[in-house]
Amino acid sequence: MHTDQKPADSASPVYAFLEKPSMIDFPGHMCGVFFTSGCNFTCGFCHNAVLMGKKQKTLSWERLDEVCRQFKDEWVDAVCITGGEPTLEPGLLDLIDFFRRRGFKIKLDSNGSRPEILRECLPKVDLVAMDIKAGPSGYEKLAGFPNIEKIKESIQLIMNSGVDYEFRTTVITPFHTDEQMLEAGELIKGAKRYCLQAFVPQDALPGEEFRSLARTTPQRLHELEKLMAPFVDEVIVRGA
Template sequence: MSDVYAYLEKPSMVDYPKRFAAVFFISGCNFTCGFCHNAALMGKKQAGLSWEKLEAACTKFKKDWVNGVVITGGEPTTSSELPELIRFFKRFGFAVKLDTNGSNPERLAECLPLVDYLAMDVKIGFSGYPDLVGYSNTANIQQSIDLIRAKAKDYEFRTTVIETVHSDEQMDEVRQLVEGSKRYALQAFIPRDDLPEERYRTVPRTTSARLHELRDRMAGCAGEILLRGT
C-alpha cells in the first residue's frame, strides 16, 4: 500500500501554476491548524491506496491530458516513502509539485532534486507558530526556507491571511523570513463550517482590500508577489 490516502477525481487548473494537474493527498500532519481546510487529513496517518490503484489513476489522468501532479496533505514530508512516490509520478512524465509546511528539512532535502515546483506555507511570523499551528521548532522552518531558496528548481512561499490573526506586526516578521525569495503569495482565508476549531468557522473571509494592503506592505520582499482569492 502507498501513503496516498486519496486523490481528486477531476484534474485541477488552480493547484499547480501553468499546469493541468492531478491532486493527491497524503494523510497525517504534525501541525494542528484550527483553520485547516483538509481537517480529515490531520493527526495520524490513515490507510493508503494500493500502488495498483495509483497506477490506474495516473494512466487515466495521462489520457485526459494531465501534465502535472500535486502532492499535498496533511503534510507530505511525514511520509518516509515520499521520494519513492515522486519518482513513481515522474515515470508517467508528470511534472511534480510538492506542498509542505517546512517542518521536515531532512526529507525536504531528499525530495528537492526530484521536485519541479515547491510550495511552502509560511504560516505566520515565528513568534506566532506555537499558538497558531501548535509547532515550536522554528529552526526547522528556517532551515527549510533556506534549502528551498538555495536548491528548489521553482518555488513559492505563501501565507493564508486571517485578518484577526495576521497583524501588520506579524506580517513584518513574515517579510523577514521570505525576504529575497523568488515568489510569495498572499491567500485569502475562507471560512467553512467544518474547520477544526469553531472560532475560525465564523471569522470573515479575508477582504480584497486587506490583501492589496499587505501586497503593498510586502513590496520588494520577493521577485513576484501574488494575490489569491481577491
C-alpha cells in the same frame, strides 16, 4: 499488469485524490492532486482537517497506477503531492519516483517542518510550495509548532535549491496584523515569489473559533501585497 515490482496489494502513500484535474495547483499545467494523511501541525483553519492526526488507509500502488493512466488520458501532465504533510510519509521518495517514471512534472506542498526530508526531495521535483503560517512569534499559537529553526532551514534550502518555488500565507485578519506579516517578510526576505491567500470560513474547520471569522477582504489582501513587496521579487494575491 502492475508495475514497479511492488506487490499488487501493497499500500502507496496516497490517501485520496481529486477526481477532476486542477488548473490552479500547478500554474501552466493540468494537474492531478494527490493527498497524503497525517500532519504535525494543528492549524485550526485547515481545510483538509480530515487529513490531520493519525494516518488513514491508503490506495494500493496498483490503484494509483490506474488513476495515473486515467489522468494521462485527460491531458494531465503534472501532479501535486499535498496533505496533510507529505514529508511525514516514509514512502514519499518512492511516490515521487513513481510519478516521475510516468512522465509527470511534480509539485510538492509542505509546511517546512522537516528540512531533512525536503533536502532529499528537492532534486526530484519541479516545484515546491511551502506555507508560511506566520512570523516566528506566531507559529506556536497558530500552528502548534514551536521549532522555528526548522522553518528557517527549510526556507533557505528551498531558496537555494535551484528548483522553482513559492511561499504562501493564508491571511486571517485578526491574527495576521502588519507586525506579524513583517516578521514573516523577514523570514522569506529575498524570495522570488510569495502568495497571499484569502482565508475562507467553513463550518467543518477543526478550530471552532475560526468557523465564524469573516473571509479575508480583497482590501486587506491588497494592503498586504504592498506591505510585503519590499521583501520578495513578486507578490501574488489569490482569492481576492
